[in-house]
Amino acid sequence: xxxxxxxxxxxxxxxxxxxxxxxxxxxxxxxxxxxxxETAMFADRKVADGGKFISIEAPDRAMDAALxxxxxxxxxxxxxxxxxxxVDDNPSPLAAHFTFGPAADPREVKIRVRLEQYTFxxxxxxxADGKLYQTxxxxxxxxxxxxxxxxxxxxxxxxxxxMKLQTLATFVPGKSMEVQLHIKHPNFNGMQMDPVNxxxxxxxxxxxxxxxxxxxxxxxxxxxxxxxxDPAITFGFKPKDxxxxxxxxxxxxxxxxxxxxxxxxxxxxxx
Amino acid sequence: xxxxxxAAFLAASVPEPSGYWTGPNQGDTPxxxxxxxxxxxxxxxxxxxxxxxxxxxxxxxxxxxxELPPGTVWxxxxxxxxxxxVWLTGAGKGEIEPAADELYxxxxxxxxxxDLGRAVVLYCHPKCWLSWNAAKxxxxxxxxxxxxxxxxxxxxxxxxxxxxxxxxxx
Numbered sequence: 247x248x249x250x251x252x253x254x255x256x257x258x259x260x261x262x263x264x265x266x267x268x269x270x271x272x273x274x275x276x277x278x279x280x281x282x283x284e285t286a287m288f289a290d291r292k293v294a295d296g297g298k299f300i301s302i303e304a305p306d307r308a309m310d311a312a313l314x315x316x317x318x319x320x321x322x323x324x325x326x327x328x329x330x331x332x333v334d335d336n337p338s339p340l341a342a343h344f345t346f347g348p349a350a351d352p353r354e355v356k357i358r359v360r361l362e363q364y365t366f367x368x369x370x371x372x373x374a375d376g377k378l379y380q381t382x383x384x385x386x387x388x389x390x391x392x393x394x395x396x397x398x399x400x401x402x403x404x405x406x407x408x409m410k411l412q413t414l415a416t417f418v419p420g421k422s423m424e425v426q427l428h429i430k431h432p433n434f435n436g437m438q439m440d441p442v443n444x445x446x447x448x449x450x451x452x453x454x455x456x457x458x459x460x461x462x463x464x465x466x467x468x469x470x471x472x473x474x475x476d477p478a479i480t481f482g483f484k485p486k487d488x489x490x491x492x493x494x495x496x497x498x499x500x501x502x503x504x505x506x507x508x509x510x511x512x513x514x515x516x517x
Numbered sequence: 518x519x520x521x522x523x524a525a526f527l528a529a530s531v532p533e534p535s536g537y538w539t540g541p542n543q544g545d546t547p548x549x550x551x552x553x554x555x556x557x558x559x560x561x562x563x564x565x566x567x568x569x570x571x572x573x574x575x576x577x578x579x580x581x582x583x584e585l586p587p588g589t590v591w592x593x594x595x596x597x598x599x600x601x602x603v604w605l606t607g608a609g610k611g612e613i614e615p616a617a618d619e620l621y622x623x624x625x626x627x628x629x630x631x632d633l634g635r636a637v638v639l640y641c642h643p644k645c646w647l648s649w650n651a652a653k654x655x656x657x658x659x660x661x662x663x664x665x666x667x668x669x670x671x672x673x674x675x676x677x678x679x680x681x682x683x684x685x686x687x
Binding site: 340435446 | 675
């Protein structure tokens with residue numbers, strides 16, 4: 247009489263221990279993956295835990311794997327000169343590397359990335375002293391790299407490199423201000439199957455941008471194919487009375503795009 | 518009556534194509550596959566506890582490395598799927614090449630020991646037509662116990678189940 251009950255309990259226990267073991271194994275794999283990436287990107291430099299002053303805001307589960315918003319906030323008193331955003335389980339994991347200049351306010355940076363599978367996203371901040379600090383967040387989304395481009399080439403390449411700037415805070419001279427830069431570019435990642443000819447569209451993406459304000463560097467950006475199409479970067483900088491924000495961007499086919507935005511913005515933002 | 522009818526209409530919003538699906542691999546898939554049975558994670562886990570269904574992962578192969586600026590880190594992660602699976606990348610294509618078709622037939626024959634009544638489970642990722650095609654194809658080969666697991670690798674992982682690294686069959 248008792249045996250079916252015992253069987254059920256046993257099955258449940260087996261299931262529970264199986265699940266726990268699976269998660270441990272997967273955790274070990276993910277930790278190893280990160281170690282491998284650390285070595286590939288930073289060689290033998292030590293990457294310390296930065297969880298106390300770096301945080302990542304991203305959805306636990308993203309609706310669109312090709313467009314996952316990621317915000318990195320850097321608090322604390324450690325001056326920061328650079329930031330790396332890494333999507334661990336993408337084939338080309340380094341999404342963005344920012345090097346901050348004197349006009350930057352690096353406390354918050356937002357980008358949008360593609361996720362090919364469930365993955366950790368790592369943010370690595372580089373202190374002014376050259377030390378590296380990391381934190382991570384797990385995000386569930388899949389298929390964002392191989393998802394076919396949603397428009398044809400002609401539409402995708404229309405107004406290539408057109409830029410918009412949106413201010414997210416009121417302009418107060420001398421006070422740090424947050425803005426979003428938007429560059430129209432399909433950012434083809436070389437992994438998207440063309441539905442017509444059934445081959446992969448060659449990679450074409452924004453891989454560099456230099457942003458400066460009144461002659462001072464805000465940041466230099468190096469982007470990878472993990473950045474979503476139409477790259478959008480939210481960042482902070484310190485405007486004076488008035489000045490110009492200059493953006494020079496380039497894609498991997500060496501097409502250069504430039505735009506100068508007066509700050510405060512006088513016209514409706516961008517073109 | 519009306520809301521029920523409407524619900525039924527919504528549920529059947531993606532009809533089964535008459536042939537194989539030749540559009541993009543990813544997208545909304547039907548709820549059914551004619552001649553096969555749709556199963557979800559608890560059922561598959563149960564089947565694996567009590568039997569030895571043939572597990573075939575038909576996920577697409579990784580894309581070749583794109584042309585990237587020198588020095589770019591290109592490190593595709595290992596492919597992971599349900600432990601004990603065979604990874605057959607070409608079996609779910611809408612228009613299958615004769616060689617891939619032959620490979621699929623041969624692998625199925627070997628894995629089932631030539632038993633057309635053996636349970637065969639086809640899967641890839643969620644919202645992936647390749648596994649739907651592969652299930653339909655297995656039915657056309659004469660297999661009588663074809664299961665389509667549309668939750669895919671991520672659905673399996675999501676439920677806390679183990680995955681294992683696998684190499685694609687050549």
